[in-house]
Structure formats: structure tokens, C-alpha cells
Amino acid sequence: MHILVIGAKGMLGQEFVRQLRDKDVVGWGREDIDITNAAEVMQKIGDIKPGLIINCAAYNNVDKAENEPQVAMAINGEAIGYLAAAALKCGAAFVHFSSDYVFSGELSATQLDAAACNFVTIGYMEEDLPNPVSVYGQSKALGENKIVSIPRGRAEWTQWYIVRTSRLFGLSGIGVTSKKSFPEMMLKFAREKGRIEAIDAEVSSPTYVKDLAEATLKMVEGDAPSGIYHISNSGSCTWYEYAKVTIECVGLQNVEVVPVGQEHFPRKAKRPAFSVLLNNKLPLLRPWQEALREYLISKFENGFLVE
16 A cells, blocks of 8 residues: 655654655655645646555744735645545545644633543543634644545545644654754753743643654554544643753753743744643553653763764
8 A cells, every 4th residue: 555645854754754664655745746736736646546645744833824824724724625635536544633723722611610620631622623813723723624524425434534733842854844843942052051941831742753653553554433633642731841851851951941921932923821632532642751751862862962
């Protein structure tokens, strides 16, 4: 079976290609396909007829999206409909990644009451309706809607998966728009300045791309029912807590990690105050601290980056 990974030069796409290296996998970057061109998507995917399409391509600049909403909507929204339609036509299973930013971060009174009574762990469930507070979040929600609303006709059996996740970290991508992960940026600041200021707000769950890719492939290979899934490492934290654990993991000495308010770093786009994703459909992943430690140990020696 041909497996097609789109966005193969990004952090997550590279991880899928790495884990599928013993399979019949093809990785496409932005130079190989314009996912915003419906005719090109249909033609190129039809030519190779994959059995599984994993879409890791995305517009991820949350603040810039406020100034160019049409670009974000085209890549994260309309293009996902084109990919889903192409997958449907060639009978391929389709995996697409969405974000915790499809939620507002303002939990309902019912959710808060249930958590207070220990009925549930607080967070968003797969069935909760999106209510984004930024253009980026709106574009990701549009992409989700393009998948769930596509007419399926005779091909109802085709598997489709929307995987919401959050705060990815792992080996940096090699694409032109790839960015370093939050832990790498914090360690860069620590070495250069000996001091880190991080926002002590915006609670979510860091997720190791290695764990995310493994869980996703198990889901697909296990013939899980089509639908929306949440996959993130267990536990949650603010950006400050994330930065603090990062420094502790690599043992950097004499680095001050300072909590600051959101006003300290003015940003164009609004972020959810709380966007923890509850996983009610798949086995839970290990704690994010454990996953982060494994990643950093593999990449850092004696507290310094190994290039």
C-alpha cells in the first residue's frame, strides 16, 4: 500500500516519514504539490493512488493569520476539502491534524461543575463544538468542517480521521516555513541570556511528535472508526511551567526562569486561556514531562545542544 505524507518536511511530517521508512511511503513538500489548487490535488493524488494519506501541511503562524486571513483559510480550510475529496475518490484513508485552538478556552458552567465534583477531568472532549477566538483557530475549524461535511456517496467505508493535538515538540522540520519547537527556543534564550521570561498562563498539553505519530499509526492500523480524535501527551502546563521543566531536564545551571503575564508579550491573536484536550477514545499517552525528557536527552548532552 502506498502511503502519502503531505507536509513531509515539517516537524510532524518528517516524523511520520521516519517511522514509515520500512513501508512504501512517499513524502511531499510544498514544492511537490500546491494543496490550495483543487485540480492539481485531484490529479497528482490520483496519479499515485495511495491507500493512506497523512496530511501534516498547515499554516501555523497564529499572529500573522490575523493580517492575512484569506491565506490561513485557503491552506487550513479550503485545501483540506480538496485533499479529502481526492482521498475519497481514490479510496484512501485520510488523516488530518487539527488544533486545540479550535476551542475558545472558556469552559461551560456544566464542564466546570463536573470537574469540581471529580466527575471528569477538566478539558475539551472530542464531541465538544469548536468556538475559536482567532483567525488561525477559525481556519483549523473550517478544515475540520470540510472533512466531516464532504459527501461520501458509495465510498462511505473510507476511513477519515481528524486528530486534534497541541504544542508539538520534536526534531525541527527542514521546510522553509519550519520553526524551532518551544523547548529549543527556550534553551537558545537560556544559553544566550541566562534568563527566560515565559507567560504563566494559557494552559494546554505539550505533545512529542514521536508519540503523536506512533499513536496515530496505531489508530489507523487498528481500523479505528472514522471520526474526531484527541491525541496529546498526558498532563498540562502554562508556558512558564513548560519552560521551567525544559531547563530542569537538561540541567542548565544558573538560568533564571521568570513567570510573566500575557501583557508582557503583546500578540496580535487571542489565545485560549485553557485548551487541554481530553482523550476518551484511545489509550492515554505518557506524561508530557517524561516525553520531553526523552527528547531532550536524545538531543542534548551536558546541557548543551548537539548539532
